[in-house]
Amino acid sequence: MQGGCLLDLLDNSQEQADILIESEHGRILSIGKDLPEAEQTIDVAGLTLLPAFVDPHVHFREPGFEHKETIASGAKAAVAGGFGSVLCMPNTNPPIDTPERVEYVLQKSAEAGACRVWPMGCITREQKGEQLTDFAALQSAGVAGLSDDGKGVQHGGLMRQALFAAAASGLTVAIHAEDETIAGKGVLHPAAAKKFSVPEQPGSSESAMIARDLLLAEETGARLHLCHVSLESAVSLLAWAKSRGLRVTAEVTPHHLLLSEESIDEENTFYKVNPPLRSEDDRKACLRAFLDGTIDMIATDHAPHTEEEKAVGWLSAPFGMVGIEIVFPLLYTHLVSRGLMSLSELVKRMSLVPAQAFNLPASGLRPGALADLTAVDLQTERRIEPNRFYSKGRNTPFTGWMVRGWPVMTMVDGKMVFDARQKEVQC
């Protein structure tokens, strides 16, 4: 790749350089100027080359909900968003709770030939919260971690057993913290719930379960990952756990960083998401925690649903919003352009940091690293238009936002899998 601007993740410096890639083994051979002649040259002048992003939390809906998203459509959307790897949550139908189902996801991902799709396996059989799955068997089949995302594991004793078993296997457990006895049928954070006369989902439903699981992680030595942290109280619990040396990481979504319950448009259930958009104070606390490193990484929690499914009112519409194609431009525009965070720090928290938390092979701009790269255009400002998405899901509240930092090309394993200049994902 020639003429691109490379970003050094260690010192945030940028320099003009070329990258020589060995596409057969999917590795970066060398970086610099005056590199040996390549068989094929890709001109990336005017673009900034970054390691491809890693999303620790997406929903690609296959098997069972292919009308919302397939592994192929989700993977195309991912590479269009600059991602080289995603961790795919197992709340499908049937859920990914056996080695055969893990293999099914891996096979669909290989057929799609876009990004790397790492399956997450269920903590409990059929995500019923009653019996543990066979962690060793799931691990041999290739899961990147364990989660019952979509639901919390309600039974503390069972979660304790799960964390003991996970500690023995070395797998990271990603928790969806929601105590159903507190959350009930709540759909919005209290002030918005009151304003729109719908049942509330109070913050304690999330933070009480986070507190429980942090205590269990300390007892069991398990590696715990907190999904979609959304509250000031959750951030305090996380800081407490880190100060005690627990092996815990946490993610925050772009929507919990950029929106609060005050942003919600009553007419638009695309704002309905779990955990709900919280108070402005919670949003600011999450942002501060992401900036200071208490919250480690970004996850989109890309959760596609159809327009029809969303158009049934606040009580019955499913929770979730898509985000994988817009997360980098949103955060580049609102964090980096505003001077809140450096470009290299944002990129690190969207690539290296999630890869390390789940023991994935690391990408990076250095010889020998995986040739998982994305080239982004940091200049051109463009409106977010969901009808241009590759995802089947169009459910985003960010429609119309003007952002810059759009991915233009993505390479995975040394192969070009997205090239906006050709308007086609080549699979």
Ligand SMILES: NC(=O)N[C@@H](CC(=O)O)C(=O)O
């Ligand atoms: N985040 C959501 O609102 N929805 C997710 C489930 C989840 O992440 O809990 C989904 O699967 O739709």
Ligand SMILES: [Zn+2]
């Ligand atoms: Zn969740």
Ligand SMILES: [Zn+2]
């Ligand atoms: Zn999720």
